[in-house]
Amino acid sequence: MMELINDLWFKRRDIVSDGYDESLDYISKTIPLKIHEIPSGTKCWTWIVPEKWSAGEAYIEDLKGNKVLDLKDCPLHIISYSLPVDKIVTRAELMKHLHTNPQRPGAIPFEFNYYERDWGFCIQHNRLKEFTKDRYRVFIDSKFEKGSLKVSDYTIKGETDETVVLVAHLCHPAMVNDGLTGVTVLVDIAKEMSLKTHHYTYKFLLVPETIGSVAYLSQNEDIIPKLKYGIFLEMLGNNNIHALQLTRQGSTRLDRIARYVMKRELTNFREGPFRKVIGNDEMAFNGPGVNVPMISISRYPYPEYHTSDDNPGIVSEENLNESKALILEILNILDNDYIPKRKFKGPVFLSGYDLWIDWRINKKLNENIEQIMLKLEGDKSVFDIAKELNMEFNDVQNYVNKFFNKGLITKV
Ligand SMILES: [Zn+2]
Numbered sequence: 001m002m003e004l005i006n007d008l009w010f011k012r013r014d015i016v017s018d019g020y021d022e023s024l025d026y027i028s029k030t031i032p033l034k035i036h037e038i039p040s041g042t043k044c045w046t047w048i049v050p051e052k053w054s055a056g057e058a059y060i061e062d063l064k065g066n067k068v069l070d071l072k073d074c075p076l077h078i079i080s081y082s083l084p085v086d087k088i089v090t091r092a093e094l095m096k097h098l099h100t101n102p103q104r105p106g107a108i109p110f111e112f113n114y115y116e117r118d119w120g121f122c123i124q125h126n127r128l129k130e131f132t133k134d135r136y137r138v139f140i141d142s143k144f145e146k147g148s149l150k151v152s153d154y155t156i157k158g159e160t161d162e163t164v165v166l167v168a169h170l171c172h173p174a175m176v177n178d179g180l181t182g183v184t185v186l187v188d189i190a191k192e193m194s195l196k197t198h199h200y201t202y203k204f205l206l207v208p209e210t211i212g213s214v215a216y217l218s219q220n221e222d223i224i225p226k227l228k229y230g231i232f233l234e235m236l237g238n239n240n241i242h243a244l245q246l247t248r249q250g251s252t253r254l255d256r257i258a259r260y261v262m263k264r265e266l267t268n269f270r271e272g273p274f275r276k277v278i279g280n281d282e283m284a285f286n287g288p289g290v291n292v293p294m295i296s297i298s299r300y301p302y303p304e305y306h307t308s309d310d311n312p313g314i315v316s317e318e319n320l321n322e323s324k325a326l327i328l329e330i331l332n333i334l335d336n337d338y339i340p341k342r343k344f345k346g347p348v349f350l351s352g353y354d355l356w357i358d359w360r361i362n363k364k365l366n367e368n369i370e371q372i373m374l375k376l377e378g379d380k381s382v383f384d385i386a387k388e389l390n391m392e393f394n395d396v397q398n399y400v401n402k403f404f405n406k407g408l409i410t411k412v
Contacts, residue, residue, distance in 0.1 A: 001184040001320045004030075005176055005312055012075045012173045015114060015208035016040065016052040016147045023170055027183070027206065031190050034155070036216060037148035044218040047211055050114055052147025053081050058140040059261070060094070060121060062133045069123055071140075075173040078310050079120040084142045096135050100125035107307035110175060114211075151216040152206045154190055157238055158198040163223070164334065165230045166190075166327075171208040175310040178303060179209075182234035185324050192328065199335045200228065213284035224328055229254045229334065230285045230294030235278070236323035237315025240299040242269040245277035247293035248286045253383070257333045258295050260387050265326055281319035297327060333383055333393045339412040340400050341378030350372060351408050357399070365395050372399060375379075379412050 012019035015332035025082065027033060037043065058078045069076045077101070082347045089097075097120040100107040102280060109209045113120070121141055123348035166189065168182035183206060190204040207213050217224060229252070230370040244262055246255045250273065262269045270277075274286065278301075299319070304310045350356040359366035368389050375385045386396040 001188055001324075002312070002315075002317050004187065005180050005315065006185045006410065009176045009180055009312060010075065010174050012055070013171050013172050013179075014053055014080045014112075014159070014173055015211060016050055016149045018054060018172065020170060020208065021150060022045070024150055024206065025189060026230055027170075028152075029186055031154045031204070033152040033195070036151045036153070036219065038151070038219055039148050040146045042215070042219075044211070044215040046278065047214050049149045049211065049215055050081070054143045055082070056141035056143070058082075058121075058142070061137050061139075063088070063135055063137065068130060068183065069121055070134070072077040074108055074308055076108045076110050076122055077141055078142070079118070079122065080110075080173065081114045081117060082140050082142055083117050083119040084214045085119040085138050085140045088135055088137050091131060091134055091136065094138065095137070097121060098123060098128070098131075100128060101307055104303065104307050104309065107304070107309040110172065110306040110308075110310075119346075136316045142288055149208060149209075149215055151212050154204045154214075156190070156194055156198065156206045158201040159343070160199060161201055162228045163201040163226045163228050164331065165203045165205060165227055165285070165294075166206045166233060167207060167213065167230060167283075167285070167294075168233045169212075170206045171212075174308065174374065175306070176312050177235050177238050177310050177315050178305060179234060180322060181237035181315055182232075185236050185320055185327065186233050188324055189327060189331075201226070203325065207281065210281060210284065213281040217284060217290055223346065224290055224292070227285070227292040227399070230282070230292050231251045231327065231330070232280050232282050232285075232294055232296040232325075233298075233327065234280065234296070235298040235300045235302065238299050238302040238304070238318050239314075239316075239319065240302055242266060242323065242326065243277045243300050244269060244271045245275070245298075245300050246271065246273055247295055248274040248291075249293045250274065252293040253337070254295055254330075254334060256387070257337075257383060258297070258330050260383070260393075261326060261329045264392075269324040271356075283370045297323065299323070299364075336397055337381045337383040337393075339378060339381045340409040342376040342409055344408045348403075348408060353408065355399075355402055355406070362395065363390055365399060376400070376403070376409055
């Protein structure tokens with residue numbers, strides 16, 4: 001997963017940009033993405049797709065031509081979607097357009113202005129003292145032109161059209177944890193899931209933040225009724241505990257499964273209601289007129305957020321693998337869960353039906369045989385039973401499947 005990060009992280013991946021498109025092409029070589037192009041100027045519900053933006057040279061220099069800031073050093077040195085500029089400004093005027101992050105004085109902050117445009121530079125806070133001259137020349141050679149916002153999806157067809165959607169951001173230039181870690185985990189999950197058959201259909205969506213989800217949903221309204229659940233993935237590589245943000249509905253099957261998996265698999269995690277952990281595209285998917293229950297899984301917060309310190313050094317393959325395993329287990333339960341309903345009467349003759357479990361092989365299951373047998377009334381799913389008995393879903397599922405194979409239960 002780190003390979004994708006190392007190859008793509010430093011690209012100028014602004015929302016409609018060549019760097020974004022190149023990154024999609026790169027990922028297309030790993031999983032077969034379908035790319036939806038939505039032209040600049042297209043009205044998407046209440047939003048409008050912005051122009052493509054690119055930046056050539058950009059710098060600040062003193063009047064003797066000594067550069068004090070140069071875009072070549074880091075893509076974050078100018079505001080994303082900055083207007084072009086070429087003029088001499090006073091120090092006071094320059095300061096109005098120079099952004100820093102005093103909380104993280106050694107890092108360049110990430111600033112963007114996609115819609116209310118201005119020109120501007122970003123710099124380490126502790127470099128402000130270098131600006132001692134009265135006047136400076138500011139130069140940004142940026143270009144706005146008609147382009148296409150690109151949203152890509154990869155679909156794994158299941159037994160049903162009911163769809164679970166996984167979403168990650170590919171935008172954000174020269175940053176890793178915010179955006180790209182969600183992308184690389186999503187791509188790896190897609191690769192792994194493509195090898196098996198599933199109950200649900202799965203859609204893996206890579207978008208530029210907010211506008212990408214709004215554009216995709218507004219241009220594909222026919223898909224919305226099929227979307228059953230969603231998971232938003234981001235910030236999964238840093239060293240912090242996982243944060244589960246619940247759906248707007250708050251207690252759907254997905255919420256309960258995600259909480260159950262995190263409780264069982266992790267020593268510690270935190271949980272928060274909708275929009276209270278971190279704001280992302282769940283506002284589009286789980287928002288007005290769409291209402292697809294979407295959880296978000298991240299390791300937010302982290303101190304390097306939206307700065308040049310959000311680089312490959314703060315993320316690890318180990319953390320990415322832990323998050324991937326967690327999400328795969330949530331999807332495993334979601335996909336395989338069903339409601340068993342009893343056809344038998346009286347206690348089942350266990351040895352006669354080969355349903356006896358030796359305590360030496362699985363003590364917990366051995367102890368809970370009768371409890372499981374008593375919960376097959378058609379009002380609880382396999383997951384509900386596992387959760388109530390504090391058991392592994394797979395153990396309960398395998399055992400209840402045996403009842404099904406012996407004709408002792410039906411699947412409701
Ligand atoms: Zn961000």
